[in-house]
Amino acid sequence: MVATPLVVALSWSGLLVTPSLLAQTSVPRVELRWGGDAEGGAPFVEADPANPSVLRGFDVEVAALIAHDLGMTPRFVQVAWSSIDASVARGDFDIGMSGVEDRPARRRLFAVTIPYFEFREILTVRAAERQRYSTLASLRGRRVGTLGGTQAYEMLLEAESVHGVLPVSYDDDVHPYTDLAEGRLDAVLLDNIIAARSVRRTPGLATVDAPAGTGHYVGVLAPQQSTLRHRVDDVLRAAMADGRLEQIYRRWNIWDAQQAAFFRRTLASGAAGTQGRAEAAGPGGLLEATRRYLPALLKASLITIVLSCLSMALAVTVGIGVATGRVYGGAWPRRALTAYVEATRGTPVLLQLFVLYYGLSSLVRLPAFVAACVGLGVNYAAYESEIYRGALQAVPAGQLEAARTLGLSEVQTLRLVRGPQAFRLALAPMTNDFVALLKDSSLVSVITVIELTKQTSIFAANIGSWILPGSLCAAMYLAMSLPLSRLARRLERRWQVTER
Amino acid sequence: MNETVLSIAGLRLSRPGRALISGLDLCVERGEFVALMGLSGGGKTTLLRAIVALEPFEAGLIQVAGTCLRPGPLPAQSQLGGLRRGVGIVFQFHHLFAHLTALENVTLAPIHVGHVAREAAERRARELLESLGVLARANALPSQLSGGEAQRVAIARALATDPALLLLDEPTASLDPARREELGASLRMLQANGRTLLVTTHDHAFVRQFASRVAILADGVVVDQGDTAHVLDHSRHPATRQLLQSTPRAGRPSPAP
Numbered sequence: 001m002v003a004t005p006l007v008v009a010l011s012w013s014g015l016l017v018t019p020s021l022l023a024q025t026s027v028p029r030v031e032l033r034w035g036g037d038a039e040g041g042a043p044f045v046e047a048d049p050a051n052p053s054v055l056r057g058f059d060v061e062v063a064a065l066i067a068h069d070l071g072m073t074p075r076f077v078q079v080a081w082s083s084i085d086a087s088v089a090r091g092d093f094d095i096g097m098s099g100v101e102d103r104p105a106r107r108r109l110f111a112v113t114i115p116y117f118e119f120r121e122i123l124t125v126r127a128a129e130r131q132r133y134s135t136l137a138s139l140r141g142r143r144v145g146t147l148g149g150t151q152a153y154e155m156l157l158e159a160e161s162v163h164g165v166l167p168v169s170y171d172d173d174v175h176p177y178t179d180l181a182e183g184r185l186d187a188v189l190l191d192n193i194i195a196a197r198s199v200r201r202t203p204g205l206a207t208v209d210a211p212a213g214t215g216h217y218v219g220v221l222a223p224q225q226s227t228l229r230h231r232v233d234d235v236l237r238a239a240m241a242d243g244r245l246e247q248i249y250r251r252w253n254i255w256d257a258q259q260a261a262f263f264r265r266t267l268a269s270g271a272a273g274t275q276g277r278a279e280a281a282g283p284g285g286l287l288e289a290t291r292r293y294l295p296a297l298l299k300a301s302l303i304t305i306v307l308s309c310l311s312m313a314l315a316v317t318v319g320i321g322v323a324t325g326r327v328y329g330g331a332w333p334r335r336a337l338t339a340y341v342e343a344t345r346g347t348p349v350l351l352q353l354f355v356l357y358y359g360l361s362s363l364v365r366l367p368a369f370v371a372a373c374v375g376l377g378v379n380y381a382a383y384e385s386e387i388y389r390g391a392l393q394a395v396p397a398g399q400l401e402a403a404r405t406l407g408l409s410e411v412q413t414l415r416l417v418r419g420p421q422a423f424r425l426a427l428a429p430m431t432n433d434f435v436a437l438l439k440d441s442s443l444v445s446v447i448t449v450i451e452l453t454k455q456t457s458i459f460a461a462n463i464g465s466w467i468l469p470g471s472l473c474a475a476m477y478l479a480m481s482l483p484l485s486r487l488a489r490r491l492e493r494r495w496q497v498t499e500r
Numbered sequence: 501m502n503e504t505v506l507s508i509a510g511l512r513l514s515r516p517g518r519a520l521i522s523g524l525d526l527c528v529e530r531g532e533f534v535a536l537m538g539l540s541g542g543g544k545t546t547l548l549r550a551i552v553a554l555e556p557f558e559a560g561l562i563q564v565a566g567t568c569l570r571p572g573p574l575p576a577q578s579q580l581g582g583l584r585r586g587v588g589i590v591f592q593f594h595h596l597f598a599h600l601t602a603l604e605n606v607t608l609a610p611i612h613v614g615h616v617a618r619e620a621a622e623r624r625a626r627e628l629l630e631s632l633g634v635l636a637r638a639n640a641l642p643s644q645l646s647g648g649e650a651q652r653v654a655i656a657r658a659l660a661t662d663p664a665l666l667l668l669d670e671p672t673a674s675l676d677p678a679r680r681e682e683l684g685a686s687l688r689m690l691q692a693n694g695r696t697l698l699v700t701t702h703d704h705a706f707v708r709q710f711a712s713r714v715a716i717l718a719d720g721v722v723v724d725q726g727d728t729a730h731v732l733d734h735s736r737h738p739a740t741r742q743l744l745q746s747t748p749r750a751g752r753p754s755p756a757p
Contacts, residue, residue, distance in 0.1 A: 398595035405552045406609035407584030407661065411575055414610060420599050 032067040032074050035088060036060075036098030037081035039172070041191045042192060043252040045076075045098045045418025050319070058252040063118060065244060066095075066219075069235040082149055082171075082461065087109060088222055095219045095232065099191070101151050102216040105462050113232060115216030116236050116245065117254075118262035121152050122195040124180065124188045133187050134208050138166040140211070145176035148445075148463040151215045152189045168368075168448050169458070175358060177202045178446075186370075193254055196435040216262075231324035240267055244385070255438075293459045298389075301457035301476045307372055307451060308480075313379030315428075315437070326385065327392050337385075340352045341348040344382035350443055352379055357447040364373050372444035380437055387429045391422035424492075431488035435481045452476055501529040504563075505665050505696045506551065511560035513543070513550060521557070522720035530607050530664070532576040533687065533697045535707040535728070537743055538717030544700040545592065547717070548667045551698075552589050553580055565664065584613070588658030592670040594650045596642035602629065603638040606660045614661055621660075632686055647674045649735045655686070665696045672703040684710040704744055708732055714738045 036045045036059055046249065055076055067074035077093040084096035086458070087205040095113075100106075102115050123144075125133045133139050136159040148154040148169035156167035168185060170176045174189040179200040188195070189212060199205045221229050237397045240263045249255035325337045342350070353375040357366065366374065394404040403413040442453035450458075456473035460466045506528040513521040520543040526533050540548050549555040551564055553574055562569040565586025569575070596605050606625035610616040613667060615626070629635040634653040642650060658666055668687075672680050680703070687697055688710055701707060707714055707728060715729040716724040718739035724731060731740060 396594060396595075398591065399597060401554055402595035403589065404554065404577060404595065405575075405584065405587075405589050406657070407581065407613040408609065412612055416608065417597055417599075421597075424599060 017211040028074050032063070032070060032072040032095070033077050033093035034067075034074055034321065035079040035084055035093035036063075036065040037076055037078045037084070038076075040081055040098050042197065043254060047327060051301055052160060057098075058117075058254065062096060062245070063095075065239055065248070066232055069238070069430055070231060072254065074408070081423060082457070083088070085220060085461070086466070088220055091222065094225065094228060095218040095221050097217070099193075100218055100220050102141075102218045103151055105153075106220060109223065111221040111226045112218040113221070113229055114233045114236055114266060115218050115262075116240075116473070117217040117249070118259060119191040119193060119215055119217065120211035120258070121155060121189055121213040122192045122213055123208040124190070124195045124199060125176065125186065126180065127128060127204055129186070130206045130208065132260050134210065136165060136189070136212055137163045137360070142166065143168050144182070144187045144189055144468050145170055145179060145185040146189045146448075147171075147173045147176070149188075149458055151213070153458075154190055154462075155213055169445075169450055169454070171447055173444050174198070175398075178358065179361075181205060182365060184361070184365065227326070237267065263355060281474050286463065286465075286468060289463045290472075291461075293455075293462075293469070296455055297452065297459065297472060297476065300450055301480070302453045303449065304441050304452040304477075305480060307444065307449070308371070308375045308434070308441050310439070311376035311380060311439055312434050313381035314373060315433075316383045318378065318381035319388055320383060322385035323388035323392060326389050328410075328414075328464070341382045341385055344379055345386075349379045349440060350446060353443060359471045366450045368444075370496055371447055372441075372449045375447075376444065380433060383433055384430065386420060387426045387433070390419060391425040392424055395421045427488060427492055436485060438481055438484075440476065504528070504722065505530050505532075505565075507561075507563040508551075509561045511547075511550065511557055511562065513555060514556040519720055520537055522719050524560070524717075526715060526722055526725075528665070528696060528698055531691065531694060533700070533710060533712045535711035535714045536698060536700045536702075537702065537704065537707065537714060538719060539741075539743065540702075542717050543668050543720055544717055548589060548669050548698070548700060551585055551667060555584060563684075585661060586663050587665045587667065588661065590651065590654045590658050590669065590671060592673060594642075594654040595646075596650055596654055596657070598642050601641055602634065602645065602656075603640050604644070604651075604654045605620040605653060606665045609657070612662050625656065627657055627662060629653070631689075631751075632656050632677035633682070648679045651675070651683070656752075659690070663695075663696065666690065668697065668699045668728060670700055670702075672706050674703050680706055704732060704742075716743065 013127055014167050015068055016170075032232040036340040038047055039053060040043050040046075041059050044059045045055055047245040048056050060076070064074050064075075069261070075278075076088075079087045079092065080095070081098065081301075084100055086094045087093065088110070102112065117360065121135065130409055133142070136155075137142070139159075143166045146169060153167065153169055156165060159165045160167050168176075173190060173194050176185060176190070179185045181204050183378075188198075192211070195207050200208055219229075219232060221232075236245070246255055246260075246263070249259060250351035253500050322337050323339065325333050329337070332423050353372070356375045357371040360366075399417055399421065403417045408416065441451055441473055446450060452473055456469045463469070504527055506526070508526040511524040511688050512519070524547070536544055536547070546555055550557055550569075551562060553569055556574050557569075557571055559571050565583050567580060567586070569583075571703040586684060596602075597608065600608065603622065603625055606628060607618070607621040610621040610624065611618055612717075614621075626635060626638065629638055629652075632655060633651050634652045634656070637645060637649050637653070640649075642653075645653065651674070655666075655668075656731055671683055671687075677681060684706060687699070691712075697713070711728050714725060714728050715722045716731065716737065716739055724735050724737040724740045726735075732744065735741070
């Protein structure tokens, strides 16, 4: 261990003196860089519990098989599951493959391998309600959760308009099931592999036997990589034919008759085995997609506005209370409030939202929107209280003494003189915070509230481009924040406070 | 038939390492216009602040407006109703409420402390502003007022609760001669209406013209006092003589040689 820095230093100096970096680019690359999300867990990709530096999972083995047959060495690149497409497009790795679904938009925009696994979309419900909720149609008016940006989510959106179910989008595939067990959801729709794993983990849940749909996992490559894609397709087909893929699936307990039938179909039909699959999202052009998503974006921006306003109102109210307590209160209340402010400012708001929504769910089961309001509000209250405290202390002593000699009580002085003057001093930093809150409200998507940024990323994932959705989203945020700044500047001018 | 409005006996007040007032006695009778003179830093302002219970003191007694202030921590505001009603103060730097208009500055206490109806309070405030010649500035914010205007608004604010005793801290310091005449005339008028005035100043021309009595403050005590003419013209007290040698127009004493 002691020698490590020395070794690093030597190897760096070696890089500097030998043209090895240049040489590397001219030698044909022997690594197959493949991207996946180890957070997705078993049986896709997970860190080996016995040795966390080693990855395991059927996707890991499929990647190794592909690399082997191509005469390359597999190298894993960690990437957030929802960013696999964007990451492969910018060349972070050659092929993305951890539970990547075969979807029309992806096919349109990327080079996609032939499907190598067929999954079923499975409903999971609480065991006692297995008879009651056996189909999407039976879940009218019920909350059904899934992982955002998936085929299952598209199915739920369709079921929303057809059957009146209420889709709830999650950023991960674990919390939908814990929320189901706790009663926040009435069902979860996800891939059978994930469903089976979650039912094992979470007591009291059961899967519905009849699948709500089927889908396929593919490898995704940058659009210009069609040559590599064809070579990967050949490897996959060969591995289906000679039984090596079957061996992998058997090892991970995901082989069944359906998989065998899928292999037979794929091998019989040649390249485009699953091209004709029925799918909720039709193709349509960019304009068509925009027209389709605009109402959802507007609705999401409304949620952003309402959420931000409510959170800010809470932050201002609590902030005033905390600031007043810190300026006027006794030693112990002051200490407690200081602790609150420091703890809140010193920890990430994302963590606070998680704890509030998931961590405390055994004590108090807050609806997501309420948890979002409370989480953001209480977090921002800490910042607001510091602004107000500073502003209260900045009101000149002469103003307070004048009020006292006129006979105003302490409370009246605060309400009629100190408070109003402090408020004017606090206005500019408050506006700043409101604009920041407007943007921080995008964090609440981790607790299933779909606001503007989340809706935009759903839109972008669906059409496979960030340019148009990103511009629209930015325009909407600006439309919210610019008038706010202007209003603040006007008020500030009107309320300019200068004691002579 | 004299009636004592303010009575100070044996007052001692110090800041860390420095005695500001050391055993001061002073009485003010109803209807008097008393000028309190003394060198800068001599404790004049501190004395006024002690009278309106903004400064705690170590020893002595202040009896004013039916209230008796004693040594030790300042009493709670709720126990000072009589003092607040009976004594008004105009600070040297006015301390007008920066977020309120001139009119609102004047009506704040009558409405919220005196529980006068807003309409009546505004009528009375306008009368006060008019008598002081600043009615035209009723809707201006303090930041828009000149020094003289702000002072007159501050006087109106102090008078709005109709106190028997009005304290003014260095009212002449920032005024040009013409304004000083106006101020003196206004204060004379208040005195004629039965109000008692205690005014700190350096300006002995102003004192000679308007005050009925003078008290000279030096080394933390009243060293000399009496009828204005008598003190200014005949006093042999060294502190008084030193004070009178300073130039009156400058508003400040010349530095000691």
